[in-house]
Amino acid sequence: MNYDIRLVVADDHEIFLDGLALMLSRQDHIVLAGQAADGRELIEIVEKENPDLVMTDIKMPRMDGISATRHIISRNPEARIIALSMFDEEDQIVEMLEAGAKGYLLKNADKQEILEAITSVYEDGTYYCRSTSAKLAAMIARSKFNPYKQKEQVTFTDREQEIIQLICQQLTAQQIGDRIFLSKRTVEGYRTRILEKMNVRNTAGVVMYALKNNLIREEDLIL
Template identity: 30%
Template sequence: MEEQMTIKVLIADDHEVVREGIKRILDEDSQVEIVGQVSDGRTLLSEIPKLKPDVIVMDITMPDMNGIEATRRIERDYPKVKVLGLSMHSNRRHIKEMFEAGAHGYLIKNSSLQELRDAVHAVVQGQKFLSSQITSDVIFEYLKPADVEDDTPYIWMLTGREREVLQLLAEGFTNREISDKLSVSGRTVEAHRSNIMRKLDIHHLPGLTKFAITEGLTSPEPK
């Protein structure tokens, strides 16, 4: 009898109850082994070399480094690892961001238990997986060419480092704290902050915070 492959899964979500729920669901699959759990993107990146997961089930909105930025780093540094995005957001923008970052699948958090298991098996085989909860209208909007421009600021106008700074600003970190976290000078942080405001045409912190929450970079919860 041919031996079945064990799928090593790492769970990344900032809510323990969600992580434990995912673990319980996947523990019922004899082919899946949960190799670890983390609560933010930066910790996730440090754990990948040690835990060597095949699949990462990742929340999009996590503190410190969100799932979209973490997915970009994983695609660049660990291209064999498959990312399955998990989110409450089902709009075109979040789907587009995750797949462009390198995700292989996108699930809504109220998906069925079996759909989560199916998604893990699909992405580990290199297939794309999209939650059945996502409406055909959203899929059409995602596939439709973006040939009409408007004045709405979009998150992809920012560089990866600017998105990191924006998330940390929105989470209440000071310039000094951000410089420590990112190992850059305070002057560099201030330059990023100015560039963010200029590109988005948002010139006050409450507006930046609202934008970051709307874009799924962070949640309304305090740091």
């Protein structure tokens, strides 16, 4: 990676914010452009620093992440924002995405996933936390959030569609291979091509794309 990503982070929990900021500042390709403790402070820093990407908590004092996101997007519709969430904030995650965020992470995400989300959203993709529940996937699918509607329609072969269905049922590559009489390695090759076609990073992304593009039905998911 031969570019720097200028990033602003916001969270009202000082220990979490400092820990996240420290980890990010140690990455060669990330420049920490500012830290905020609430939505209003976040807006001020974003307007001053014009960062490449924002990571913000949803629940904050004075102004929450949803209101701050709406304000930032109203000024710059191309702004790249990742929501930081707790386990029990599914409704708020949906609101954040509808407000303009392009991805979300649970606060217990590991370093690798945080960096993966940053890269994906910086490159104009979306990012859905690996531990996205089927319930949340269905809620997002029913929401106004749809990052795929302006993109060229992707086509999938019959075999790819079959594997997409099985991925969405949370089957492993080995389990899929056993069911449709392919080797694990062959299934992994199909999975890689499917992720590339969808421009997603993980199973949660496959589920979301498949729901939004009517490749699977909500009732096919294990809720």
